[in-house]
Amino acid sequence: MQYIKFLILAIRVRQRTDLYQTNFMKPSFHSYLANDPFQDPVLLVDFQFTRRALLFDAGDLRQVPSRILLRVTDLFISHRHMDHFADFDRLIRLNLGRGKCLRVYGPEGIIAGVAAKLSAYNWNLVSNYTEAIEIEVIEMISEQTVNRALFHCQNEFRLQPHQSQSIDDKMVLSDTSIQVRATILDHGLPCLGFSIQEPMHVNIWKNRLMEMDLEVGPWLTLLKQAVMMNAPDETPIQVQRSNDSTLIETMPLKVLKEKIVKIVPGQHIGYLVDVSFNDENLHRLLPLFHNADHLYIEAPFLHRDLDHAIRKRHLTAKQAGTIAKLASVKSFTLCHFSPRYAADASLLQQEAEEAFDSTKS
Ligand SMILES: [Zn+2]
Ligand SMILES: [Zn+2]
Structure with missing residues (x-):
């Protein structure tokens, strides 16, 4: 739906003949959730004019076609619970002999997590590949500092000494096509929320x-x-x-x-999953998503089950709608529904929309 809206905008813009190089106004990527809202949250940001995709979380990637996984250049892991990290191996297996560098971003512990996954396998028969994958892991240890570590296939993916680097404005990725900023949120452990923005x-x-x-x-x-x-x-x-x-x-x-x-302005979207609804988290995430065109946000529980949501450090649908409103986003998509609502998923949507509308100024 979001993509269709942007297409309509691009078509309208094309009808104006007085702008030079109007094709620059087309959004350079479209985004969508790969899975059903009751399955693991997986967001794809697929570029229109280049063979490139960004992947947010890798719990269950079975629904993502191989041709798309092959063009992933950057993988963003919100945190290392299994429903967000389990299919990392699938992505690596597919890209193993592709001669590319895959960047993996995540919260504190992601370097150790990637090292542990890679060290679980033997690599003696692939370490002489001429076209082999290299994995660079970028670990956000504060909003000003990241650690960077490289894993080479030729070196059997042994962990090398890594380096710290300071970052500006929470920016973990910035190139001519895209800027991704991250903030560290509380989910009983550090969990990253991501803002994805095209250059103007x-x-x-x-x-x-x-x-x-x-x-x-x-x-x-x-x-x-x-x-x-x-x-x-x-x-x-x-x-x-x-x-x-x-x-x-x-x-x-x-x-x-x-x-x-x-x-x-370039297209701006947000991705927010697995967070507690508390003042500290709101203080960090609202500026990140302010005025975003679209927000992908978790809504695992109905507000009638607030106690359970608090115990699990997740949002209710009402809280998700409230965040979308407080951040002044233009639209949102819910994900990460608890299976307990399999028979009445529409209640989650309705509750979030009511919160989004009722708090409107
Ligand atoms: Zn989760
Ligand atoms: Zn989690």
Whole structure:
């Protein structure tokens, strides 16, 4: 449903002919839960224009086709309960001879957990693969620090000494296609919540370009880069005139931003499972998901079973709807339902929606 909404938006945008390179406004990925809400939560973020996918949790991956698991570049493990980590082996087995680097992100203990899984097998017959997998594990030990450890197939996946690295703004992954931020939450143990965001789209108004006697050319790429990097307003940008291509002229970034640039925020989604509803968790997670386009959020229990939810350190559906509202997300999808509600799953949805609507300002 969420994907369809974005498609409609992209089609509407395409109908406007005065924007230069409008295809940049299409979302670069679509996201969906791989499993039924009563099964293990598994979120896929699948890129549209490249063979790449991000995978959030790996409890039961049997429903995920091999062709998608083969394009996973980054695996995010919220925590190491079995329903989130059991099928790590399936992912590794499939990618073993693929000559790729798989990055695995998780909370404190993930390096030891991956090392333990890998050390359970013998690797003597695959360690001479020419195209072998390398696994880099990024362990979030605080919101400012990660540990990084590498496991090479050629080295029979023995744990190497690892390094600490500081991070900014909870950012565990940042490249030209995607930014993933994580926060450490309480589930009786550290559990990560994730925010997934595309970089902003920078578009050029072609009609205004013509009005200013400016020509389409490589200088626009440099202009876009300056905008994306948040360069100072006074930064001089070398422009190209339509009537004289030999003329060297610069204009301040501020002027160009005001007159010919249109900035469209990138798609922003959140993934939140296995957390207690308490002030400390809310304080950490609400800013992470603020104004997200979509939130995937657990709702294992009805609020009538609040005592049980508290004991299990999970959310009720009412609490899930409340979080979605407090974070001002545009829409949400529930997951991780307890099997005790197999006959009345609609009650969970209804309870979350009522909380989302009733607390609306
Ligand atoms: Zn769980
Ligand atoms: Zn759990």
